[in-house]
Amino acid sequence: xxxxxxxxxxxxxxxxxxxxxxxxxxxxxxxxxxxxxxxxxxxxxxxxxxxxxxxxxxxxxxxxxxxxxxxxxxxxxxxxxxxxxxxxxxxxxxxxxxxxxxxxxxxxxxxxxxxxxxxxxxxxxxxxxxxxxxxxxxxxxxxxxxxxxxxxxxxxxxxxxxxxxxxxxxxxxxxxxxxxxxxxxxxxxxxxxxxxxxxxxxxxxxxxxxxxxxxxxxxxxxxxxxxxxxxxxxxxxxxxxxxxxxxxxxxxxxxxxxxxxxxxxxxxxxx
DNA sequence: CCCGACGCCTGAGCGC
DNA sequence: TGCGCTCAGGCGTCGG
Numbered sequence: 001x002x003x004x005x006x007x008x009x010x011x012x013x014x015x016x017x018x019x020x021x022x023x024x025x026x027x028x029x030x031x032x033x034x035x036x037x038x039x040x041x042x043x044x045x046x047x048x049x050x051x052x053x054x055x056x057x058x059x060x061x062x063x064x065x066x067x068x069x070x071x072x073x074x075x076x077x078x079x080x081x082x083x084x085x086x087x088x089x090x091x092x093x094x095x096x097x098x099x100x101x102x103x104x105x106x107x108x109x110x111x112x113x114x115x116x117x118x119x120x121x122x123x124x125x126x127x128x129x130x131x132x133x134x135x136x137x138x139x140x141x142x143x144x145x146x147x148x149x150x151x152x153x154x155x156x157x158x159x160x161x162x163x164x165x166x167x168x169x170x171x172x173x174x175x176x177x178x179x180x181x182x183x184x185x186x187x188x189x190x191x192x193x194x195x196x197x198x199x200x201x202x203x204x205x206x207x208x209x210x211x212x213x214x215x216x217x218x219x220x221x222x223x224x225x226x227x228x229x230x231x232x233x234x235x236x237x238x239x240x241x242x243x244x245x246x247x248x249x250x251x252x253x254x255x256x257x258x259x260x261x262x263x264x265x266x267x268x269x270x271x
Numbered sequence: 272c273c274c275g276a277c278g279c280c281t282g283a284g285c286g287c
Numbered sequence: 288t289g290c291g292c293t294c295a296g297g298c299g300t301c302g303g
Contacts, residue, residue: 003296034279034298058297076297077281090281109280111297154274163298170296239296259276262294 002074004168009215011055017101018050025096038116057167069119075111131167135204142197149189157185172239175264177204179238184270185263238264
């Protein structure tokens with residue numbers, strides 16, 4: 001599930017359960033996901049009070065009063081379940097609070113990750129240092145994008161998926177933003193004009209903001225034991241809509257595959 | 272450095 | 288019903 005809006009929705013859901021609470025149990029149920037769990041995760045998190053939550057790109061952050069931050073990434077299939085009735089084989093980390101609430105990080109494909117570090121060291125953490133600006137911040141704009149794309153001959157779609165250019169977009173929202181901005185995914189990144197970059201920045205902000213709003217409205221669903229987030233697929237303009245009419249009214253949604261990843265776009269309006 | 276391909280995992284859905 | 292195939296929202300690494 002996880003691109004920026006889904007992580008944001010997840011963090012907001014976790015916040016209602018964890019903020020201000022003491023963690024009475026923190027139990028990894030296997031040794032690793034994509035990489036090993038921190039060996040001292042249980043010891044450093046158990047008994048700590050959660051002082052706040054946050055998000056950076058597609059990473060969720062859980063800050064504690066011990067000066068630590070647990071950083072999680074949901075990979076392709078990760079999600080947090082709230083008060084699950086049963087703990088299964090894909091529940092890799094279980095957390096309980098002093099209010100008797102229980103959370104489990106479920107991730108069948110195990111492309112996710114959990115890390116733990118001093119909060120003050122977060123900005124120096126290599127994966128964070130490499131990240132580009134938050135797409136919803138003012139640091140992401142046509143000028144910054146112009147600098148980042150200057151001279152790049154790779155297709156714009158690949159550049160937008162590169163978290164060093166802008167941090168938080170994934171395959172779905174890149175397809176959606178390019179459709180809104182009427183830019184072909186294959187377009188050489190460095191050749192986008194200033195006005196087109198402005199349109200693209202605005203389109204990305206729009207689609208992310210709308211998706212977060214839709215996610216926010218399904219927070220009740222989020223809290224269901226099955227953890228279903230209630231996706232916003234009904235609102236997708238092109239993603240997963242091969243053969244259907246493009247909202248532009250002039251074309252049909254086409255699907256192409258590059259290095260195993262699907263791209264959905266409209267040849268009539270995206271140039 | 273830049274770029275594209277590939278592997279990591281498991282489950283769901285589909286055609287036969 | 289069962290099997291095999293394709294596909295999936297991410298990302299790090301490896302060659303060219």
